[in-house]
Amino acid sequence: MSSYLAQEVHLARRHEEILSQRSELLQQMETYLGDKKTKKTWQTQAADAAHKRNAALLNDIEAAEKKLQERVYLLPHPDTVKLETLYWASVKESLPKWEQFLLGRAEVPIGFKKMKTTKQNINYPEEEPQK
Numbered sequence: 001m002s003s004y005l006a007q008e009v010h011l012a013r014r015h016e017e018i019l020s021q022r023s024e025l026l027q028q029m030e031t032y033l034g035d036k037k038t039k040k041t042w043q044t045q046a047a048d049a050a051h052k053r054n055a056a057l058l059n060d061i062e063a064a065e066k067k068l069q070e071r072v073y074l075l076p077h078p079d080t081v082k083l084e085t086l087y088w089a090s091v092k093e094s095l096p097k098w099e100q101f102l103l104g105r106a107e108v109p110i111g112f113k114k115m116k117t118t119k120q121n122i123n124y125p126e127e128e129p130q131k
Contacts, residue, residue: 097109
């Protein structure tokens with residue numbers, strides 16, 4: 001009978017160990033799931049914040065692009081302005097030379113080639129005689 005009692009005590013201790021391990025595992029699982037849920041919530045909040053930040057940045061970039069495009073159409077590039085200024089100064093300088101020609105009262109001013117309106121001769125390479 002004592003062997004049955006010893007076996008019963010042993011089984012009761014083993015049962016207590018199993019219940020203790022089960023309780024510990026359940027608590028670990030609750031902690032893990034809680035951490036996982038917290039992490040998921042944090043990731044969702046971070047993703048929402050990143051989405052809002054990206055949308056705001058995109059709006060800022062689009063606004064800056066629109067302003068730059070408006071400026072491009074309003075103000076020409078400084079090099080373009082410089083070239084236009086030089087061009088019109090050159091035109092004003094050479095206008096007295098061309099004025100009589102443009103009015104049809106004189107020939108082309110000296111120093112300028114007269115453009116021919118006739119077709120230019122085009123030289124084609126001579127074909128080799130066939131043998």
